[in-house]
Amino acid sequence: MEKKVRVIIPNYNGLDFLTECIKSLKKQTCDCFDILVVDNGSDDGSRQWLKKNKIPSLFLTRNRGFAGGVNAGIRISNTKYIILLNNDTIVFEDFVENLLKRIETSDRIFAVNPMMIQAHRRELIDDAGDGYSIMGWAYQRGTGEKTDCYEKAEFIFSACAGASIYRTDLVKKFGLFDEMHFAYLEDIDLSYRARLAGCIIIYEPKAKVYHLGSATSGSKYNPFKVRLTARNNIYLNYKNQSDLQLFINALPLILGIVLKGVFFLKKGFLKDYIAGIIEGVCTFKKCRRVDFEKVPIYRIMAVEFELLLGALRYTVHFIKRRL
Template structure:
């Protein structure tokens, strides 16, 4: 059994934590793609060389109009067309219905993988029945630096707060597998049964905080996420999905600020929805106050587009508040663990 470091852990209950999935579970790697023909060769070639004994590769295509299908056909991968661009969360939720595996590995198309990446993640995830997800190390494309490692809370201010009063550090080191509050959905291995029990990704999170929301809901159910430092991949950060493609077209037309503005609206909208959906009322109010203070600060600095992005995030959340409150009741109804306990586990103090 692989040992996962966690606060207050002991040998008591070890038998209960042993794997509930099969001895050699099938892993379905779901590669999200949108016009990524130039990215797929590195991704699919290294996935095809994984030493995982039971592994299928599925290219989840969001309506590409390039030659992605022809490129994918060169590799042992199944082509799963969505027919249109459903974004990140909706495409993955739909693809899960066609996946065959007990374990699901969500990955971006702008990654390449060490040959033992999938097997190391699966080994840790299946060794402990209290786990929901396993998160690998992401290194820069040249391997020179870690761009995603151990996630933990650090002291924050209204400029960078995520869960009051904490900001988040994403690149902390770890000597071995260690529990974290959430993993990165761009490369996350999860147990299928628990992903489905959680109703998958929240489809309103097009991009940003969909992984935070998912893993937080899992933890409230008693299902933990673990960071596995020796499972390694390399990431061309920012190269996947239509966000990058829109940016390139924006540069050509001199419209980078517009593209950036949409992303800032999305970021703050999803952060606020996450808070309203899963945080205790007091902390949700503190998060809203911090975002309001952030907007006011940008007004004083004449950064009016940033301030407007935050204001529009409040407007968007006001419009869908009934849906958010209904989701909040569902999260609370299945909760086994208290929010405060999660914060206490992962702070740096």
Template sequence: MRASIIIPTCDRLDLLRGCVDSIRKHTAVPYEIIVVDNGSRDGTVSWCRDEKLAVVSLAANEGFPAACNKGLRLASGDTLVLLNNDTVVSARWLDNLSAALHSSPEIGMVGPVANYASGRQQVRYPYSDLEEFQQVAAKVNVSDPGKWERVDRLVGFCLAFRRELMERIGELDERFSPGHFEDDDYCLRARRHGFGLLMCRDCLIHHEGSASFKQYGTAAMQQLVERNRRLFMEKWQVDPHDFL
């Protein structure tokens, strides 16, 4: 089994460096990293090439769903992972997610818990910096099926799913670009095709939170969220907040 880790990014090379470094330090299963760069102007593409990373360079910011889709089209793995550039992974993160994902043929998608997430995936662990986070995560990340919970939605900061799921339900819906509710949409589509979703409390990662979207400002951000919520309701005749 091999995993393809797709990381969309837009500027903030400092965060991408930390994310990639953590993957290299803490990933034991075979994997590839595919970075999809949304028009960065901070040397991201050059750094990726220097680091021998597969990189897709886009001339402008096409948004999170489009970037993910471009990465997924290049992915060769059996397990597909969408990972935000503002995350830091930890010991056994992908081993534990993979164990949950492949625990049953009907499980199609899994996700970790983190310090910053909407809904039930947000947890509180005491740590003041990334070094202390790794110490905490090393204790949390002990594979335990008793800590897997069936859920209706998983947040897109870190999603691991079977290739078979993508082949069945397709790619992310780009109508939600530049982002928000494309993950809710993907989860709903997965469930409607008979796939189960698991939240894994035996996998803790760090999430900086909305690093790419903070550039929009609070008012514009709220408008984007409300617009995409309306798009979701128009598509499904259901409020995505019902799944929180």
């Protein structure tokens, strides 16, 4: 029987996490899916373990990053839906079932984000969907807040590609994940394109997953992550905002860059942050930009309004976490 869903797990030296992740998938309440691990050139024994345990896998010869890895898996997938799942996750038994139920309620739904819960503090949210602001700041909804504060399904700006379900045909139609990103913000970039195309994205709290977090990069902040995120922010704004939007949003975007610079100065990563900004400014013209002539003005205005709301929500969340 042909499967409706493919779960794609990108892996780079994640052997310590793969066992529990795959074990949890084998306990699902439905059997409408298959699994594909995309190994990004691991050298920690992951490949040998996957072969020994006969886990369906695609072995890449080098590390192509999150975007390149999942794209390789998506290109060879013909299921109606794909679930992208980080290797450092443990899913609840009805995870796949609840994601599938939600995305099938409307053809307009591009993606559904589950309730991602902190693995080491299981009463707290890790990610309840991603947001984006007019200042160019991406943020995870609900991070550090109680899980019972996010028990309602709702519209969100972006799905986190660490544990979300997508319509395969639309992911391919919108150009897959941008491999210029390599890693970080590529999921917000893709969701942004989907929103401009008129799709919606939903947060579904009935689908739950524990997430360890930063298993591949090693920590919340490190030189690699800071540099790539700074660079990719430049890409994201250039690709998904029209020239008029960039002109209107110039001041808040510049303010956002400066404030982040102050933040990373205090964290000891200013040099890496500046390097990322410079790289982004020097290379953004290589990005594939949205064809705004095909996007109705009302959609651009609707997204612009969401960016304004995103700044407000980010501020409220920032204050709540420090009270």
